[in-house]
Amino acid sequence: MTARLDTMDEREMPTKNFFIGVDEHVQERPEVWTKRLSHANWGDRIPHVKKNSNGVERWVVDGRETLLDGVADCGAVMPDRTKNPQRWSEVPAAVYDAKERLKVMDGAGIDYAVLYPTVAGSGGQNFGRIEDPELELACVQAYNDWLLEEWVSVSDRFIPQCLAPLFPVDAAVKEIRRSVANGHKGVIYPSVPMELRDVPHINESVYDPLWAACQELGVPICFHAGASSAIQIPAYEGYSPTIAAAFQAIARPASSVSVLVNLLISKILMRFPELKVVLAESGLGWGAYLLEYTDYQAKGDQLPQNGYDLMPSEMFRRNCYVVGWYDQASLRVRKYIGSENILWSSQFPLATSTWPNTKEALTRSFDGVDVNDRQKILWENAAKLYKIEL
Template identity: 50%
Template sequence: MTDKYKIISAVDRVVEHPEVWTRRLAKSTWGERIPHIERGADGADAWVVDGRTIPLSDIAQVGAVMPDRAKTPARWDDIDASAHVPGERIKAMDKDGVDYTVLYPSVAGFSGEIFGAINDLDLELACVRAYNDWLIEEWTSTNSRLIPQCIVPLSPVDATVGEIKRAVTGGHRGVIFPAEPTHLRNLPHINSSTYDPVWATCQELDVPLCFHAGSAPQLQFPMAPNLALELSAAFQAVIRPASVVFDLSNILFSRILLRFPKLKVVFAESTIGWGTFLLEYADHQYEQDHCNYELKPSEMFRRQCYLTAWYEPVRINARHIGTDRILWATNFPTANSTWPESRPFAEKCLACMSDSEQEQILRGNAAKLYKIARENGRLE
């Protein structure tokens, strides 16, 4: 295990390059439905996914490496190489003092929700597999400091389970899933027993199930169309973690954690400040409404769930959430990232905590969760 900096970032993004799918999907089969970039009349680039046009500025959230963090890239050439070239990512990590990075997608959606909205199940599966293979072949196979997580097709569930098994066998360390599939197309609610084979597979393979903040935009307050450009990124960054309040509340009351007591669940880009309130309130309502579960919501959380932090004071919240339930993140390369000052941020946010508590949050929890081995082969 590389342990030079003693920080593992549990939430970072990879920006997929324009040829990820055009190289891997047969044009004779899929034609222009293959995810690709087109340049508009205004000179700006956009991704086109099965006929759906998505501005590059919405996909490539790379403010940390833009000349102005409030700006978004209009063209592919505007994107810094550290967002999409593995060797350059390693250099950016070294500059920031980060040993390992756990990766989430961009073009596919934070949690694969853009592909999850594709109605053609064969195309959805082809796009998902292409991403999962690309991430292993062109990123994580080049350097063990890059930790891959797979996205999945959402239906049929047999295909979901099959891709999880294939991807994990191929090297993926986590499974990314949209917070609410019903928002994407005509799919069952996430609480439905339809998905039980998915949770069972994650539990059996001992890989975390990961929900990224913002993967269900319907749970967020809409941005005003006349909001100044320099404020839009800040607004989106602030409201995105709020959606996790809905996600976590649902998971705690869904009985999923009771049915699958060894399932591990990560809420990425969540922040932690609201966690204390939510757990206290959930326990209060549990007792008031006589939910009669085997465990209180806070007990289920402390057994199976993780939140992520990167900018806020940790000590007071860790008392209630648990130091073993917090993962550290830099959120590179988004505008709200602490790059390239993540170490000073960590020192400030973890002030007054013991060395062992800091070590646990900055690297120990993630090393154990993602099975990041030391160089001598011993797992954390």
């Protein structure tokens, strides 16, 4: 790199190698599935946009409306950040058009964007609820192929991650192998599959081929915060829509706590020591607490005497990554998490995104953070994880 990063003065920041956004969201166009799936086979079960009697539009998957309050999840680019567009005609192009997204990335200083879905659910949960395995696979494959055809083909600055069928596991592994061979660099999977369908707990050995495939292929498996209702309490019915949205946004990162604790205690990471796990939209604030307390509890419960060859914090630092975007205080105590285990994002175009003030937010967050740690968090960790050429 030619520019110095020991100060966050924008005049000294490079136009390239600024940062890799590891949790950015695409909005699927209405025709993604209607053009790719057989209407003769699936009819209205195909994911599509439906206009309701009151004139608003909603996404329907397998005959059920998704929980998305709107036709896109893009509060950051709306006149009122608390309100998603209710009709497709209101959705800004930068949300669904790859060329327009590149302009946003340039303005925010994002060199590469690791992509997550919207209609499928940020963790793939909306497709995981589909009972028919053939329809589920068709929906998953259509998304995976569309992402390559309409985003990655436009620019290699878009880093694709594939969805996988929830179950059976051999179908998930087959699709992961196909997708990675085609260019996908990560795997998105529901963190609590048994809440979506009548399938085994994720700790059961039946999932071992999933972990093994990700480890063998060298791609991270990604669990997105907020993708499971089983580890979150619902918003109070008496809240206004604005307050309910605020509650959900604030509570969402905490859902990563249970996911990580389970990974550390389940011995999954012991059986698959080279598996890499990303906890997307996790935030950083709970990281130091969790690692300290998990180690403390592990000693008290004598985990080392019960077949654990590493402490939980050691497994975390070997295998796991958390994602920041607004965090300031947690970066001051980053040594308790580990600078090698922190990634960064802008969360575009979600309401919680730092857009349109991403550069200013970055300056605030990294004030006082030394150059080596900045390089790791903003660039090097993600480049290594997703095999991005420096």
